[in-house]
Amino acid sequence: MAEEKKKASGAKADKEKEKKVDPKTVSIDPATQQMQQRAQDLGIETAFDRAFSLKPCNIGIQGTCCKNCGMGPCRLPLTKSTDVEKDDRKGVCGATANTVCARNFIRMIAGGASAHSDHGRAVAEVFLAAARKQVQDYEIKDVNKLLDLAPWYDVPITVEENGEVKDRDIYEIAEELGEKALNEWGKAEGELYNLKRAPQALYERWKKLGVAPRNIDREIVEIMHRTHIGVDQDYRHLLEQGTRAAIGDGWGGSMLATDLQDILFGMPTPVQSEANLGVMKKDYVNLIVHGHEPVLSEVIVAVAQSEEMVEYAKSKGAKGIQISGICCTANEILQRHGIPSAATFLQQELAIITGACDAMVVDIQCIMQNVADVAKCFHTKVITTHPIAKMEQNNVIHIEFDDHHAWEDSKKIVKMAIDNFENRGAEVMIPEQKANQIAGFGVESIQYHLGGTFRGDYYTLNDNIINGRVRGVAGVVGCNNARTVHNRDHITVVKELIKNDVLVLTTGCNAIACAMEGLLTPENAQVFAGPGLAEVCETVGIPPVLHLGSCVDNSRILLAATEVVKAGGLGNDICELPVAGSAPEWMSEKAISIGHYFIVSGVYTVFGCHLPVTGAPKVQKHLFEEFEKIHGGMWDCEPDPIKHAHKMIDHIDKKRRELGIEKGRERILFDMADRRAM
Numbered sequence: 001m002a003e004e005k006k007k008a009s010g011a012k013a014d015k016e017k018e019k020k021v022d023p024k025t026v027s028i029d030p031a032t033q034q035m036q037q038r039a040q041d042l043g044i045e046t047a048f049d050r051a052f053s054l055k056p057c058n059i060g061i062q063g064t065c066c067k068n069c070g071m072g073p074c075r076l077p078l079t080k081s082t083d084v085e086k087d088d089r090k091g092v093c094g095a096t097a098n099t100v101c102a103r104n105f106i107r108m109i110a111g112g113a114s115a116h117s118d119h120g121r122a123v124a125e126v127f128l129a130a131a132r133k134q135v136q137d138y139e140i141k142d143v144n145k146l147l148d149l150a151p152w153y154d155v156p157i158t159v160e161e162n163g164e165v166k167d168r169d170i171y172e173i174a175e176e177l178g179e180k181a182l183n184e185w186g187k188a189e190g191e192l193y194n195l196k197r198a199p200q201a202l203y204e205r206w207k208k209l210g211v212a213p214r215n216i217d218r219e220i221v222e223i224m225h226r227t228h229i230g231v232d233q234d235y236r237h238l239l240e241q242g243t244r245a246a247i248g249d250g251w252g253g254s255m256l257a258t259d260l261q262d263i264l265f266g267m268p269t270p271v272q273s274e275a276n277l278g279v280m281k282k283d284y285v286n287l288i289v290h291g292h293e294p295v296l297s298e299v300i301v302a303v304a305q306s307e308e309m310v311e312y313a314k315s316k317g318a319k320g321i322q323i324s325g326i327c328c329t330a331n332e333i334l335q336r337h338g339i340p341s342a343a344t345f346l347q348q349e350l351a352i353i354t355g356a357c358d359a360m361v362v363d364i365q366c367i368m369q370n371v372a373d374v375a376k377c378f379h380t381k382v383i384t385t386h387p388i389a390k391m392e393q394n395n396v397i398h399i400e401f402d403d404h405h406a407w408e409d410s411k412k413i414v415k416m417a418i419d420n421f422e423n424r425g426a427e428v429m430i431p432e433q434k435a436n437q438i439a440g441f442g443v444e445s446i447q448y449h450l451g452g453t454f455r456g457d458y459y460t461l462n463d464n465i466i467n468g469r470v471r472g473v474a475g476v477v478g479c480n481n482a483r484t485v486h487n488r489d490h491i492t493v494v495k496e497l498i499k500n501d502v503l504v505l506t507t508g509c510n511a512i513a514c515a516m517e518g519l520l521t522p523e524n525a526q527v528f529a530g531p532g533l534a535e536v537c538e539t540v541g542i543p544p545v546l547h548l549g550s551c552v553d554n555s556r557i558l559l560a561a562t563e564v565v566k567a568g569g570l571g572n573d574i575c576e577l578p579v580a581g582s583a584p585e586w587m588s589e590k591a592i593s594i595g596h597y598f599i600v601s602g603v604y605t606v607f608g609c610h611l612p613v614t615g616a617p618k619v620q621k622h623l624f625e626e627f628e629k630i631h632g633g634m635w636d637c638e639p640d641p642i643k644h645a646h647k648m649i650d651h652i653d654k655k656r657r658e659l660g661i662e663k664g665r666e667r668i669l670f671d672m673a674d675r676r677a678m
């Protein structure tokens with residue numbers, strides 16, 4: 001009997017094992033489906049398979065599992081029998097579910113803020129070295145941006161000599177700026193310089209609430225301290241510290257990363273390119289750069305485009321070198337050089353499964369460890385380059401990148417990819433799919449396209465918001481998440497927004513998803529945008545979805561919103577604007593930090609999938625409702641992408657009513673109906 005039972009359950013287990021995810025269901029993108037099918041045919045496992053077989057922990061998902069000390073983990077699920085009124089769930093130390101949940105939440109903020117900010121710090125270090133002319137391969141490229149930024153840091157751009165005012169030496173300005181910038185991470189006194197770049201009302205609110213970050217690192221460290229057993233045990237007070245660290249990310253580390261990268265590598269301007277796995281080329285050496293810091297990828301791009309390397313590739317039988325990007329490295333080299341984007345976060349393993357990836361060069365963040373296992377089935381070389389990020393698998397090569405020999409190191413890497421071209425074994429299968437995209441918008445280029453005649457402000461944009469052609473503006477950003485259909489929620493949310501005349505600003509993997517679906521071309525405004533937005537896009541020649549860069553470039557969205565405030569007519573603060581934020585397929589801690597700094601900058605922000613706060617209703621209520629009165633913006637979560645978009649639109653309409661500009665929109669719609677009737 002026991003034997004039989006065992007046999008039966010064994011058979012059941014075998015059957016379970018055989019059950020595989022249907023490749024057609026993992027993504028809305030045919031290229032992704034095709035490569036997932038190929039992976040299964042070849043017996044290679046991907047994140048889609050693991051998400052299918054590995055169920056998420058149902059207590060962790062509520063945010064109520066604590067493992068902050070050795071007496072735990074203490075699991076405090078909210079169940080049907082929990083009496084929410086007199087909620088008596090407690091860990092061994094007595095921490096309530098609220099405390100546990102808030103601690104976990106702000107630890108996610110700490111993780112995200114530290115990732116962005118450490119990236120920013122690395123850029124600041126290279127920046128300072130370049131200003132001091134201690135590195136050969138970096139220089140001050142964008143002098144105008146340098147001169148724009150310097151005054152915010154109290155760095156003079158002129159000098160007085162014998163009573164005469166003269167321009168100050170560029171490298172001298174850069175050095176002083178670099179020193180002050182680097183000091184932002186750990187300065188002993190004062191507050192971050194960038195805070196004053198926010199609208200005055202917002203800055204004053206932060207001061208009044210006492211949440212203005214003192215420096216970038218300290219607020220993150222303080223999160224770790226406060227969440228240690230037995231320190232801060234009031235969820236509102238804990239979340240307040242999350243707010244400090246998140247502002248230190250958005251207006252600190254991330255903004256510094258963006259600004260200094262722009263000065264070092266050039267300010268993005270609209271460029272044309274392509275996106276999706278189809279950008280890889282069969283007869284070319286395919287070198288993929290994946291990760292986040294452009295300090296490395298900028299030089300790799302330059303090296304790979306050098307005649308010497310192209311000739312070398314040809315000598316090895318290739319037609320040339322095709323570089324492409326994954327994740328935010330893709331966005332960085334796209335916005336400055338028009339290099340095509342090969343893949344979103346969830347397609348990284350699939351890029352190797354094409355059999356055509358000769359080298360995947362990675363640095364930090366969002367790199368799946370499994371790329372090394374997939375690479376074992378092909379000839380692909382996986383090369384780690386960052387001093388803080390290695391992989392345990394023995395097929396991974398570590399070539400540590402040093403800014404002082406950037407060119408040499410990059411050459412070594414590019415050569416390795418070229419030398420590997422002839423080792424291609426398995427049949428190459430590159431999906432056909434790729435789409436055109438225009439990317440590389442920045443605060444400055446939006447000003448150029450949507451500014452008034454005087455170009456000093458966002459006049460045209462504001463005017464079109466007031467007259468109702470543009471209903472509002474949404475920042476839709478963030479990752480892919482294997483727990484939902486790849487790209488489906490991104491695309492559904494964005495399409496629904498533009499259909500309803502909401503101009504979308506995008507970054508991160510949402511930007512890559514939009515590019516893959518053709519939403520980043522001006523022509524497609526006519527196809528997907530509502531009549532008002534389409535008209536504006538046509539007049540000024542922009543896509544209905546503007547690609548603003550990588551995830552640290554979400555700081556551009558904050559500054560664009562600030563420009564809208566400054567241009568006038570739409571209130572005095574970001575929280576008064578008809579705008580909303582969204583991360584339909586978020587997964588990383590960085591997304592939580594971004595969401596939080598959007599919200600405490602006054603932007604109502606909706607996340608897709610789930611948010612790990614559902615196990616502590618009071619914490620959720622605080623973030624979703626009470627936050628609005630404190631910060632002007634609040635969290636929300638809505639997994640259904642259509643409802644998700646409409647929550648944003650409803651908020652935009654509420655703000656329009658509060659501003660008294662809802663009439664403009666009624667008139668526009670009326671006119672349009674009229675014109676159509678004619």
Ligand code: XCC
Pocket residue numbers: 327328345365366477478479480508509510550551587588590591
């Ligand atoms: Fe990573 Fe920046 Fe998320 Fe994409 S969007 S999965 S964080 S690459 Ni930033």
Ligand code: SF4
Pocket residue numbers: 066067068069070071072073074090091092093094095100229230
């Ligand atoms: Fe449990 Fe408290 Fe330790 Fe957390 S800190 S694991 S709730 S005893």
